[in-house]
Amino acid sequence: MAENTQKNQTERDLLRQKRRRRAKQKSLILRIVLFLALVGILVALVILLPKIMGGNGEKVILNPTPTPAADSSAAEPTQAVPEGPARTEVLAEAKRLAAQYDYDQAVAVIEAFKGYDTDEELVGEIASIRAAKDACTPVSVVGVPHVFFHSLINDSRGLIASATCTEDRVAKNNKAMCTTGEFKAIIQKMYDAGYVLISLDDLVVKTANADGSVTMEKNPSLCLPAGKKPLIMSEDDLSYYHAYGENGAQGYADRLVLDENGLVKCQFTDVDGTVKVGDYDMVPILETFIAEHPDFSYRGARPTIALTGYNGIFGYRTNDYYKEGPEGKDLGPVQQAFLRAHPEYDYDRDCAEARKIADALKAQGWTFASHTYGHRDARESTLEQLQADHERWKLAVGQFIGETDKIIFAFGADIGYVGGYTADNAKYQYYRKEGFNIYSNVDGNFGWMEYGTGFVRTGRIAIDGVTMYNAMTEGTPSHETFKKDYELLGITDIAGFFDKNRNPEYCRSES
Ligand SMILES: [Zn+2]
Known part of the structure; x- marks a missing residue:
């Protein structure tokens, strides 16, 4: 490198000397020529000046590019035919x-x-x-199965007792969660069985009434080719709660992030501490799957994400209570510990990031539901408690995700029994007034749904450790029900993808 630079410098010096010598020789000749030329130019100017002022001549010669006016017919096709x-x-x-x-x-x-x-x-x-x-033929929107998942575990850290995972968390993770490997196997099997993801919104045609309420009718024009069947999917609790551990302690992603293309991915801390960005939870895994299998999504439909607010959303601590700081009276001990461990926490920054993620998810077709602010049991709670809870939800969640007409009940605890919401159901009247029209609980009865003039209700099937294990293991609670549900979903040979690090003792139980 240095040698080349030196060589180039010497060559340039020689060139400069040659040029100077030539310049001296030329100088004398030029002076004579210039004197003669000056006389000629003065004469020529008198003759040519009017023409030069007119704009013709030299200007046109120096600019060979045709002007648009001169050659518009040639320019147009090159622009208009891509x-x-x-x-x-x-x-x-x-x-x-x-x-x-x-x-x-x-x-x-x-x-x-x-x-x-x-x-x-x-x-x-x-x-x-x-x-x-x-x-294509019209497909009934009655009896559409609705499956749901929680955040996915990427490796065995959450499924086995370890220094970073308490026995209590091991039990919960084994019961309520799936691993990324299990999730990938399950969506492939549902796809192979002909299932097509539809949105909760595809179930109904909504008509706004003068009083602000909405009338719901069954969608009569959901059409699919032979062999294809509609499926609804949701993901609960996409908050990366403090209880899920930090830095991948239990194998969960840290938070949702945007990649360089503006797509929603996960930040994930690997076993060796490496921080990665990629497909480490349901959102990006499903996006990648749909990119490879576009016919898994009906008109771009995506699942619904059910959000609580107490720990914020998507791994961002958007609950305004965090603004109170480590001693905040509205915060629990775990939230206070988080703030003590993270003096760099910035409420406004987390809110801005969460808003970006929500916008990107919406652009990709995902929808959102309330899962109540405090993961409340809506059946057991009083109306006043649910009202206060929902006001908190709007602050911690609603302002970032925008309007939603969907509520997915925490614990699957619905505000009414089978037979439709009635006019005297005060909780329903409250939620209806708050703009909710689509309600989901948890129900092992495959494809349970109810339609009313102001609502549609769907029962959801949990895809998790308990239902997978019980479906494949005779003599376990609700074995026949779960086995039938999985079979109807096209999910067979569960043992073939069931994570080998699961502890069956935890999965065996009823809930
Ligand atoms: Zn939940």
Whole structure:
């Protein structure tokens, strides 16, 4: 490097000397020529000045680029016909939309492409999209199964007793959670069985009434090809609670983050302490799966995320109580300990990050539900307690995720029994006034649903350690019910993907 630089410097010096010598020789000749030229130029100026002032001549010669006015006919086609990639992208987008059963939109994308009608391949694509649409039949929105998961465990840390995982947490993780490996196997099996993810919103057609209420009717136009069946999915408690441990202590992700492309990923601390960004929970794993299997999502549908507020959301401590600091009277001992361990905590920064994640999730098709602020048992709580809880939820969660009309009851504890919410149900009337129309509990009865004029209710099947283990193990509580649920979901050979580090003693129990 240095040698080259020195060599170049010497060459430049020699060149400069040569130039100087030549310049001296030329100088004398130039002076004579210049004198003669000056006389000539003065004469020429008198003759040519009017033409130069008129703007012709030299300016045009020096600028060979045609002006738009001079050559607009040549410029237009190069701008208006997007060759190559644009056409490829149009075709790819149309195929993706058609794969996700959005046939009309797929055709519209092609028809918006200039010159499509003389393009044999594009015309053929429209014909095959229309044929695929014609082959679809309406699907009933009654009896649609709704499965739910919690945050996923990435390795065995949460499933076995260790220095970083208490016995109590080991029990809870074994019971209520799935690992990333189990989740991947399960969604593949449901996909293979023909299931297609729909949104809770796809169940109904909503009509706003003059009084601000909403009338719900069953969606009559959910159409799918033969062999495809609708499925609803949700993820509960996506807060990365303090109880899940820090820095991957139990194998959970630390928080949701955005990658360089603006996609929602997880930050995860690996066993060796390495901090990584990638597919370490349901959101990014499912996104990757849908990118590879677009027909798993009906018109871009994604699951619903059920959020409490007491520890904030997505791993960000957005509950305003944290502003009180480590001695805060509204904080529990675990929250106070968190603040003592993290003097760098900044409420406004966490809120800003959480808002970005919520916006990105919404852009990707995810929806949100209240899971109550305090993970409250809505059946046992009084109306006044639920009202106070919901006011807290709006502050800690609602202001970041925006409006939602969905509530997914914590513990699956619904505010009413089977038979629909009644006019004298004060809790229902309160939630309805607060804008909730879609209610979900937990119910082992496959595809349990109820429709009313102002609500739809769905019963959810927990996919977790207890139900997996009991479904595959004879003589366990509710074995037959869980076995049937899993079979109907296309989830067979559970033993083939059931995490080997699970402790069956914890999974065996009823809840
Ligand atoms: Zn929960």
